Amino acid sequence: MISRNARIAWLLLAPAAVLLVAFTFYPTVATLIDSFHSTPRGRRPAEWVGAGHFQTMVADPIFRQAFVNNLIYAGVIIPASMGLALAMALLVNARIGGRAFVRLAFFTPTILPMIAVANIWMFFYAPDYGLIDQILGLFGMGGNNLLGMPGTALWALIVITVWKLAGFFMIFYLAALQQIPPSLLEAAALEGASPAQRLRRVILPLLMPTTLFILINAVIEAFRLVDHVIALTRGGPNNSTQLLLHYIYQVAFSYWDTGYAAALSVALLAVLALIALVQFGVLDKRIHYR
Amino acid sequence: MNRVTLNLIAWALALIWILPLVYAIWTAIHPPAYAARFELFAPLTLENFVRVWNAVPFDRYFLNTVLLVVFVVISQFVICTLAAYAFAVFPFRGSEWLFMLVLIQMMVMPEVLLVRNYATISDLGLLDTIPAIALPYLASAFGIFLFRQAFKSVPKELDEAARMEGAGPLQVLWRVYVPLARPTYLAYGLVMVAYHWNNFLWPLIITNSVTTRPITVGLQVFSTVEQGIDWPTITAATLLSVAPLLVAFLIFQRQFVQSFMRAGIR
Numbered sequence: 001m002i003s004r005n006a007r008i009a010w011l012l013l014a015p016a017a018v019l020l021v022a023f024t025f026y027p028t029v030a031t032l033i034d035s036f037h038s039t040p041r042g043r044r045p046a047e048w049v050g051a052g053h054f055q056t057m058v059a060d061p062i063f064r065q066a067f068v069n070n071l072i073y074a075g076v077i078i079p080a081s082m083g084l085a086l087a088m089a090l091l092v093n094a095r096i097g098g099r100a101f102v103r104l105a106f107f108t109p110t111i112l113p114m115i116a117v118a119n120i121w122m123f124f125y126a127p128d129y130g131l132i133d134q135i136l137g138l139f140g141m142g143g144n145n146l147l148g149m150p151g152t153a154l155w156a157l158i159v160i161t162v163w164k165l166a167g168f169f170m171i172f173y174l175a176a177l178q179q180i181p182p183s184l185l186e187a188a189a190l191e192g193a194s195p196a197q198r199l200r201r202v203i204l205p206l207l208m209p210t211t212l213f214i215l216i217n218a219v220i221e222a223f224r225l226v227d228h229v230i231a232l233t234r235g236g237p238n239n240s241t242q243l244l245l246h247y248i249y250q251v252a253f254s255y256w257d258t259g260y261a262a263a264l265s266v267a268l269l270a271v272l273a274l275i276a277l278v279q280f281g282v283l284d285k286r287i288h289y290r
Numbered sequence: 291m292n293r294v295t296l297n298l299i300a301w302a303l304a305l306i307w308i309l310p311l312v313y314a315i316w317t318a319i320h321p322p323a324y325a326a327r328f329e330l331f332a333p334l335t336l337e338n339f340v341r342v343w344n345a346v347p348f349d350r351y352f353l354n355t356v357l358l359v360v361f362v363v364i365s366q367f368v369i370c371t372l373a374a375y376a377f378a379v380f381p382f383r384g385s386e387w388l389f390m391l392v393l394i395q396m397m398v399m400p401e402v403l404l405v406r407n408y409a410t411i412s413d414l415g416l417l418d419t420i421p422a423i424a425l426p427y428l429a430s431a432f433g434i435f436l437f438r439q440a441f442k443s444v445p446k447e448l449d450e451a452a453r454m455e456g457a458g459p460l461q462v463l464w465r466v467y468v469p470l471a472r473p474t475y476l477a478y479g480l481v482m483v484a485y486h487w488n489n490f491l492w493p494l495i496i497t498n499s500v501t502t503r504p505i506t507v508g509l510q511v512f513s514t515v516e517q518g519i520d521w522p523t524i525t526a527a528t529l530l531s532v533a534p535l536l537v538a539f540l541i542f543q544r545q546f547v548q549s550f551m552r553a554g555i556r
Contacts, residue, residue, distance in 0.1 A: 003382055003383075005380040005381065005382045006380075006382035006383070006385075008376070008380050008459055009376040009377075009380040009381075009382050009385060010376075012372040012373060012375055012376035012380070012459075013372070013373050013376045013377075013388075015368075015369045015372060015373075015429070016369050016370065016372065016373035016392070016429040016434065017373075017429075018429075019369065019425070019428050019429035020392060020395060020429045020431075022410065022425075023400060023403070023407055023410070023425060023426040023429070024394070024395045024398055024400075024403070024429075025391075026406075026410075027403040027406035027407055027410065028398060028403065030406050030409075031403060031405065031406050034405075034406070087303075088303065091296065091299065091300040091303070092300070094296060094300075095293075096293075096296055096297050096300045096301075097297055097301075098301070100543075101304065102300050102301065102303075102304040103543075103547070104308075104540075104543060105304035105305070105307045105308040106303070106304060106307050107539075107543075108307065108308055108311055108536075109307065109310075110484065111484050111488075111532070111535045111536065111539050112311070112488070112532050112535075112536075113487065113488035113490065113505075113506050113509070113531065113532065114488060114490065115488075115490045115506045115509055115510060116488075116506070116509055116528040116531055116532055117310055117528075119509075119512060119524045119525070119527075119528050120310045120311075120313060120314050120524075120525060120528060121310060122524075123313065123317075123521055123524075123525075124310070124313075131313070163307065163310075167307065171547065171550055172550070174547065174550075175547070175550040216396065216397075219397075220396065220397065220399060223402075224399055224401050224402075226491060227490040227491060227506075230490075230491070230494070230510075231510070245401060245402070245491075248402075248404070248405070249404070249491065249495075252404070252405045252408075253495060258405055258409075261405045262405060262406070265402055265403065265405060265406075268402055269398065269402060272397045272398065272402070273397070275397070276394075276397045
C-alpha cells in the first residue's frame with residue numbers, strides 16, 4: 001500500500017525519471033558494460049574482452065598524457081578561477097568608480113560561446129603578429145608560437161578557461177556577498193577587526209556554502225569544457241593539450257572505436273565519482289549552513 | 291588597501307577581461323589590413339559582416355539555435371518544476387535517497403556519456419534533429435535542485451490556505467509555488483539560455499546538416515586553420531553569432547544580477 005504522497009510524487013516525477021534513466025543511468029550502466037566488450041564492426045557483433053580495454057588504456061601513452069594534462073588543467077583552473085571570482089566580487093561589491101562597467105567587463109566572457117571566443121584568442125596567441133607575441137617582441141622575446149609549442153599550449157588553454165569561468169563564478173559570489181547582513185560587518189569593525197580579519201573571520205565562513213556550490217561547478221567544467229581544444233589545438237601539438245573528454249571524443253567519433261571510448265569514459269566517470277565523494281564526504285562537514 | 295589602489299586593480303582587471311571583445315569589434319569594423327595594426331583613424335567598414343553573412347546560412351543557424359533554446363528552457367521549466375515540487379512538498383519513504391540519485395546527474399554530465407547517448411539517439415531515429423540536441427539536458431539535476439530550494443522556502447501556511455480553498459496539487463503549484471519562485475526561474479532561465487546558446491560539443495556530434503546545426507557548430511567552419519586565417523572574417527562571424535545574447539544581456543544586465551540575488555543562488 002503506497003501513501004497518497006508517494007502516488008502524487010511519482011506522477012510528478014515520472015517525466016524527469018524517464019529522461020534521467022534514459023540519458024544518465026542507463027547510459028552509465030551501458031558504458032560500463034560496453035567497456036568490457038570489443039567494438040562491433042560490420043557484421044561482427046561486440047564480443048566480451050574482459051579487462052582488455054583497460055590493459056590497453058594503462059599502456060596507452062596518449063591516455064596517460066590526457067590524464068596528467070587534465071589533472072594539471074583542473075588543478076590550476078579550479079583554484080585560479082575561484083580565487084579570481086572572489087576577488088572580482090569583492091571589488092565590484094566595494095565602492096569603486098564605474099562599477100557597472102567593471103561588472104559588465106567581468107561578466108562578458110560568460111555569455112560569449114567558448115567556440116567563438118576561442119577564435120578571438122587564436123589571434124592573441126598567433127606567432128609574430130598576434131597581440132601577445134607583438135608585446136613580447138617589444139622586449140626582444142618575440143617569435144613564439146604559444147599554441148604550437150608543447151611547453152606552452154596547455155597553459156594557453158588554461159588562461160582562456162580561467163578568463164571564461166571567473167566572471168561566471170563572480171556572479172554567485174556577488175549574490176552571496178550582498179546577502180551578508182551589514183550589521184555583522186559593522187559589529188566586527190566595532191570590535192576592532194581589520195579588513196583582512198573581517199574577510200577571514202566573517203565573510204569567508206559565510207561564503208562557504210557558495211564556495212562549495214562553485215567548487216562543484218568548477219570541477220564539472222574542468223572535465224567538461226573542451227570546445228577550445230577542438231577549435232584551437234585538437235589535442236596537439238604532440239598531445240600536449242589532450243584532455244580526457246577530448247580524447248574520448250576523438251576515439252569515439254574520429255576512430256569509431258566505441259569499445260575503447262567506453263573504457264575511457266569509465267575512467268573519466270571514476271575520476272568524477274572520486275571527486276564527488278571527497279567533496280560531499282570531507283568538505284560538507286566543514287561547512288556551516290545557516 | 292586604499293581606494294585608489296582598489297580602483298586601479300578593478301579597472302586593470304576589467305580592461306584585460308573585456309579586451310578580447312574590444313579586439314573583435316575593432317577588427318570586424320576595419321578592412322583586413324588593419325587586423326593587427328591599430329591606428330585610431332583607420333577607415334571603418336561593414337563589409338566583413340556582409341561577406342560573412344553571405345558565406346554561411348546564418349539566418350538558418352540563428353533559427354535553429356532559437357528553436358533549440360526555447361525548446362530546452364520551456365521543457366526544463368516544466369519537467370524540473372514537477373520533479374522539484376514532488377521532492378519539496380510530497381516527501382515519501384525513500385524520496386531523500388531518490389533525490390541524491392538525481393543529484394548524481396550533476397557530476398555525470400551528458401558529455402561524459404556522449405558515446406552511449408549517441409547510440410540511444412540513433413536507435414530512436416532522431417539523429418540530426420533539434421530534439422536530439424535537447425533531450426539529454428531536459429531533466430536537469432541542477433534545475434530540480436534549485437527549484438526544490440525555492441519551493442522549500444515557501445511558507446507552509448500559503449500552501450495550506452490554498453488547499454483549504456479546495457485547490458488540487460497542480461493548482462497549488464501553479465498558483466502558490468511557481469509565482470513565489472519567479473526570481474529563481476528568471477535566474478535559471480537566463481543561465482540556461484546562455485548555456486544552450488553556447489553549447490558546442492554535443493550539437494557538433496549529433497547534427498550534420500544545415501537545417502539542424504546551431505550557430506556554435508556553424509561557426510566552426512571559420513576556425514579551420516587550414517584555410518588560412520582571415521581575422522576580420524572570424525571576428526565578424528563571432529560577433530554576429532553572439533550579438534543577440536550580447537544585446538539581451540546589455541538590456542537586462544541589472545535584472546540578471548538582481549534575479550540571482552533574489553533567487554538566493556549562492
